[in-house]
Amino acid sequence: MTVRDSTQPTDADLQIDPDAASAVGRPLPPGQGFFGRLLAAGRNVWRQLTSMRVALILLFLLALASLPGALLPQWSLNSAKTAQYLLDYPTMGPILDRLGLFEVFASPWYAAIYLALFLSLIGCVLPRSLSFIGQLRMPPVATPRKLSRLPHHHRLEVDGTSQEVAARIRAGLRGWRVEQRSELLAGVARGIALDVGGSAVVGANGAAEGETTAAADSDLAATTVLPNSALPNSALTISAEKGYLREVGNLVFHLSLLGLLIAIAVGKLVGYEGSVIVNTGSQFCSTSPASYDNFRPGLLVDGTEMVPFCVDLQNFHAAYTDQGEATEFAATVRYQAGADAGTDTWHDATLRVNDPLRMDGERLYLLGHGFSPHFQITYPDGSVRDYAEQFAPEPNDPNFTSEGAVKVTDPPGVTGDDIRKQQLAIVGIFAPTASVHGGIMTSSFPAANDPGVAIDIYRGDLGMEGGRSQSIFSIDTSQVDKGALVKQERTNLMMGESVTLDDGTKITFTGYNEWVSLQTSFDPAQVWALVSAVLLLSGLMVSLIIKRRRVWFRLRPAGRNDGVTSGDGTADRTVVEIGGLARTDQAGYGEEFSTLTALPEPGRR
Amino acid sequence: MNETMAQISDLAFEAALAGYVVALVCYAIELASRRGGDRGDAQAAGVASRAAQRGGTSTLTRTGGGSSGVTGNVAGGATGAIGLIAPLPTASWGVRFGRAAVVVTVVAVIANVVSVVTRGLAVGRLPLGNMYEFTSVICAAITICWLIVFARTGARTMGAFVMLPVVILAFVAGTVLYVPAAPVVPALNSYWKWIHVTTVALSSSVLMVSGAASVLYLLRGRYERRLAALRPSGGGGGNDIAGVRGFDAARPEVGSPAAEQAGAARTDRSLLGRLPSLATLDRIAYRTAIVAFPVYTFAVIAGALWAEVAWGRYWGWDPKETCAFVTWVIYAAYLHARSTAGWRGRRAAWISVVGFASIMFNLFFVNMVVSGLHSYAGLN
Numbered sequence: 001m002t003v004r005d006s007t008q009p010t011d012a013d014l015q016i017d018p019d020a021a022s023a024v025g026r027p028l029p030p031g032q033g034f035f036g037r038l039l040a041a042g043r044n045v046w047r048q049l050t051s052m053r054v055a056l057i058l059l060f061l062l063a064l065a066s067l068p069g070a071l072l073p074q075w076s077l078n079s080a081k082t083a084q085y086l087l088d089y090p091t092m093g094p095i096l097d098r099l100g101l102f103e104v105f106a107s108p109w110y111a112a113i114y115l116a117l118f119l120s121l122i123g124c125v126l127p128r129s130l131s132f133i134g135q136l137r138m139p140p141v142a143t144p145r146k147l148s149r150l151p152h153h154h155r156l157e158v159d160g161t162s163q164e165v166a167a168r169i170r171a172g173l174r175g176w177r178v179e180q181r182s183e184l185l186a187g188v189a190r191g192i193a194l195d196v197g198g199s200a201v202v203g204a205n206g207a208a209e210g211e212t213t214a215a216a217d218s219d220l221a222a223t224t225v226l227p228n229s230a231l232p233n234s235a236l237t238i239s240a241e242k243g244y245l246r247e248v249g250n251l252v253f254h255l256s257l258l259g260l261l262i263a264i265a266v267g268k269l270v271g272y273e274g275s276v277i278v279n280t281g282s283q284f285c286s287t288s289p290a291s292y293d294n295f296r297p298g299l300l301v302d303g304t305e306m307v308p309f310c311v312d313l314q315n316f317h318a319a320y321t322d323q324g325e326a327t328e329f330a331a332t333v334r335y336q337a338g339a340d341a342g343t344d345t346w347h348d349a350t351l352r353v354n355d356p357l358r359m360d361g362e363r364l365y366l367l368g369h370g371f372s373p374h375f376q377i378t379y380p381d382g383s384v385r386d387y388a389e390q391f392a393p394e395p396n397d398p399n400f401t402s403e404g405a406v407k408v409t410d411p412p413g414v415t416g417d418d419i420r421k422q423q424l425a426i427v428g429i430f431a432p433t434a435s436v437h438g439g440i441m442t443s444s445f446p447a448a449n450d451p452g453v454a455i456d457i458y459r460g461d462l463g464m465e466g467g468r469s470q471s472i473f474s475i476d477t478s479q480v481d482k483g484a485l486v487k488q489e490r491t492n493l494m495m496g497e498s499v500t501l502d503d504g505t506k507i508t509f510t511g512y513n514e515w516v517s518l519q520t521s522f523d524p525a526q527v528w529a530l531v532s533a534v535l536l537l538s539g540l541m542v543s544l545i546i547k548r549r550r551v552w553f554r555l556r557p558a559g560r561n562d563g564v565t566s567g568d569g570t571a572d573r574t575v576v577e578i579g580g581l582a583r584t585d586q587a588g589y590g591e592e593f594s595t596l597t598a599l600p601e602p603g604r605r
Numbered sequence: 606m607n608e609t610m611a612q613i614s615d616l617a618f619e620a621a622l623a624g625y626v627v628a629l630v631c632y633a634i635e636l637a638s639r640r641g642g643d644r645g646d647a648q649a650a651g652v653a654s655r656a657a658q659r660g661g662t663s664t665l666t667r668t669g670g671g672s673s674g675v676t677g678n679v680a681g682g683a684t685g686a687i688g689l690i691a692p693l694p695t696a697s698w699g700v701r702f703g704r705a706a707v708v709v710t711v712v713a714v715i716a717n718v719v720s721v722v723t724r725g726l727a728v729g730r731l732p733l734g735n736m737y738e739f740t741s742v743i744c745a746a747i748t749i750c751w752l753i754v755f756a757r758t759g760a761r762t763m764g765a766f767v768m769l770p771v772v773i774l775a776f777v778a779g780t781v782l783y784v785p786a787a788p789v790v791p792a793l794n795s796y797w798k799w800i801h802v803t804t805v806a807l808s809s810s811v812l813m814v815s816g817a818a819s820v821l822y823l824l825r826g827r828y829e830r831r832l833a834a835l836r837p838s839g840g841g842g843g844n845d846i847a848g849v850r851g852f853d854a855a856r857p858e859v860g861s862p863a864a865e866q867a868g869a870a871r872t873d874r875s876l877l878g879r880l881p882s883l884a885t886l887d888r889i890a891y892r893t894a895i896v897a898f899p900v901y902t903f904a905v906i907a908g909a910l911w912a913e914v915a916w917g918r919y920w921g922w923d924p925k926e927t928c929a930f931v932t933w934v935i936y937a938a939y940l941h942a943r944s945t946a947g948w949r950g951r952r953a954a955w956i957s958v959v960g961f962a963s964i965m966f967n968l969f970f971v972n973m974v975v976s977g978l979h980s981y982a983g984l985n
């Protein structure tokens with residue numbers, strides 16, 4: 001550390017910079033007991049952890065550790081893709097998986113980093129705010145001896161006695177905290193200066209104080225000898241400080257960061273999400289995780305304490321432009337939640353995309369929709385049955401061509417082993433507005449203007465008995481490959497049309513209805529996350545906009561500086577020396593400082 | 606949809622692109638034409654006059670005899686003007702190119718804004734519905750931000766380095782990313798989306814200017830270090846060295862213009878030496894960053910609000926969200942670095958450059974490559 005760095009009252013002197021302290025580390029006094037050492041070591045670790053440098057490194061680590069979350073597939077987001085990745089990279093994949101790189105945000109090392117960061121944050125910000133409260137009660141610091149060493153410095157001579165000039169300056173310092181002092185004796189003045197310099201260095205450099213204070217001391221002493229002899233008997237000084245709110249902003253910012261983390265954590269613990277597909281005209285009741293097609297519970301959710309609610313999906317409406325672009329999706333529902341559940345009290349609501357239904361705790365989202373074609377099958381024995389099955393819209397097809405399968409596992413009039421020969425499957429696509437080119441049916445518009453289906457009909461063994469679960473949207477093609485399931489017919493049907501198989505089974509495409517996919521989200525801490533985020537933003541803006549800065553004025557009657565005794569005419573001119581220091585970042589103080597330097601001038605106010 | 610407006614928009618965009626290219630060439634010519642020698646005096650005059658205009662303390666007129674205060678006074682008074690390249694009384698042809706560059710930039714950015722506005726009118730929505738429109742808005746925002754920076758600092762020699770990415774972006778937008786005007790489903794968009802996308806575009810643009818300043822800071826710092834190594838130690842180089850070491854960068858006012866000019870004269874032989882001073886670059890990087898960072902923070906929050914109404918969770922760590930978070934953390938680190946002893950100056954600049962890279966990555970790579978699978982809200 002050079003003399004120049006340590007003696008200059010830079011921002012480091014005036015702010016509690018835990019860095020300097022931890023950077024050096026307090027050497028252990030010899031002969032301390034074990035516990036003393038342990039305590040000291042602990043304190044040292046703590047001091048390291050709460051230093052700005054470590055905070056910086058932890059911030060970096062956090063950013064770095066998040067990256068795989070963006071670049072690698074994640075189990076929680078897309079398990080299919082993650083599984084595929086593992087297949088594609090059989091050597092690296094499992095290693096990455098064991099390291100938790102496919103589940104970054106739930107991995108212990110990620111938690112370790114952010115916990116360390118927040119520990120560091122608490123350890124850094126709390127002491128800082130305590131000392132800030134202390135500072136609030138104290139007057140602005142005394143004027144440093146050598147204003148010329150400050151980053152901003154100016155010197156001028158103006159008309160008026162010291163008192164008059166001081167009054168002018170103070171009038172101009174509205175909004176600043178101001179303290180006027182007089183430096184009566186050279187010795188006293190020097191004491192103050194040393195005190196300022198010294199204590200500042202101690203505050204900043206804790207451990208290094210031996211070295212640096214000495215340096216500061218000798219430097220100040222050496223340089224004060226000369227002017228001391230020439231010092232006038234009295235000088236007025238004005239210390240002023242502004243921008244205390246910045247510390248408040250900084251504090252609010254960091255604390256709400258903590259609040260945000262806690263809110264997120266609570267949400268992850270007690271919140272849940274569930275998704276379900278509901279046909280128009282039917283009801284859905286959320287009573288347990290089992291009522292959902294897919295349920296993602298928080299860590300503390302076992303499904304026993306879910307508050308039930310019911311939704312009755314009355315109608316779904318989609319509107320499109322002539323070009324087939326959706327302009328509205330709306331589901332008309334009745335719902336009952338909280339105390340109403342199970343009663344006859346229903347509330348009307350409309351669910352729209354981007355406009356969820358907010359019940360007492362749960363939120364209900366309309367996430368998607370699709371079609372369920374209806375088929376009527378007349379069996380050879382004369383019995384007639386109706387079937388409706390949800391078809392899945394093909395991804396990326398704006399016209400909602402949908403794929404699916406209707407599976408008849410228990411054809412009527414068939415018993416015993418014959419069942420496995422007589423099962424039926426209708427597999428294919430549903431086109432809401434069917435257009436057929438060269439025998440191939442596609443959809444030309446997303447609304448159900450002229451629905452059609454293009455289907456393959458299979459008979460045989462669907463292969464459902466093995467206990468293996470099948471997708472509801474397709475058949476097990478291995479059964480087809482084995483010859484157990486045989487294609488009987490391939491045809492396109494418009495609404496009302498039918499096809500008859502060789503055994504007399506008649507299949508009619510009778511119509512369709514629509515389904516919607518709903519998602520329930522429950523996160524009681526969400527509102528606190530929002531509150532934290534708003535506070536965070538406000539605190540950040542305050543702390544970035546407001547600059548904490550100090551300015552000092554030293555006023556001396558002109559002429560005495562050179563040792564010339566004051567004549568009658570010189571006493572009413574005053575030499576003003578001005579020093580300025582912005583506590584955190586100097587960028588931007590310059591302009592303001594140049595207006596401050598004009599304060600002593602007469603006629604400004 | 607309004608075809609005329611769409612055509613005007615396309616024409617205006619081409620005009621803007623042409624303008625940006627011309628401006629870039631002019632800035633580059635000015636940069637290449639700056640010669641040392643007599644520059645020093647002229648700059649000093651410029652600095653002094655600018656300081657006087659600011660109502661500050663023109664040392665030369667006010668200080669009188671107190672010789673001990675002179676350096677400090679200059680430093681105080683010329684605060685805003687360090688690194689300022691003031692217009693010369695007799696402009697050389699290089700400077701004329703520089704001024705022309707500014708004029709062309711203004712014209713081009715007006716064309717760009719016209720293009721954006723007419724596009725919006727043509728499609729009847731905010732013109733931020735696809736990567737072409739998004740990039741066009743970013744080009745305009747970067748350029749406007751640069752003009753503001755220029756008006757405040759006069760750091761015209763930085764122009765070439767801001768216009769270069771703008772030209773690249775505008776070119777890519779006009780060729781690869783271009784899509785004809787078409788309305789996008791207005792009813793399906795939450796207004797949070799528009800707020801989010803707009804603030805992301807604006808803050809990212811400003812952060813790009815910040816990143817450009819930091820890149821230049823590093824280049825110039827390296828150059829000055831090499832120069833300092835060549836120079837016999839001591840003398841007037843002290844300030845340069847201190848600045849490069851990173852101690853004084855956060856306190857640009859410490860360096861006295863006299864020393865700066867001495868340095869400038871010596872460093873003027875390289876292109877890098879003609880860049881704005883380290884102090885100016887540092888200040889540009891920091892000031893733009895602290896303007897953009899809260900806006901970016903707000904943009905992320907707006908994105909979370911949008912996600913909450915659209916997908917049922919405010920944060921889900923999908924690639925786009927993760928990248929936004931990473932960028933945010935990097936800029937938080939940048940602001941931290943600036944108040945951490947030993948991290949000011951060069952290291953802080955490096956962090957800013959990393960943040961810049963992360964923004965570019967997020968805007969372009971993630972939108973176009975990664976989130977192709979995530980189908981992000983019309984921006985692909």
Ligand code: HEM
Pocket residue numbers: 049050051052055059117118120121122123124125128250254257540543544584585934936937938940941944
């Ligand atoms: C959790 C991650 C953190 C984030 C995202 C963060 C973010 C920020 C930001 C954006 C600022 C700039 C605002 C300003 O200049 O007033 C700032 C300032 C600050 N942070 Fe943090 N911070 C984090 C953790 C910490 C930790 C762990 C510490 C303590 C070691 C800390 C101490 C400070 C201090 C002292 C300042 C004020 C610096 C100054 O006076 O200029 N922060 N922080």
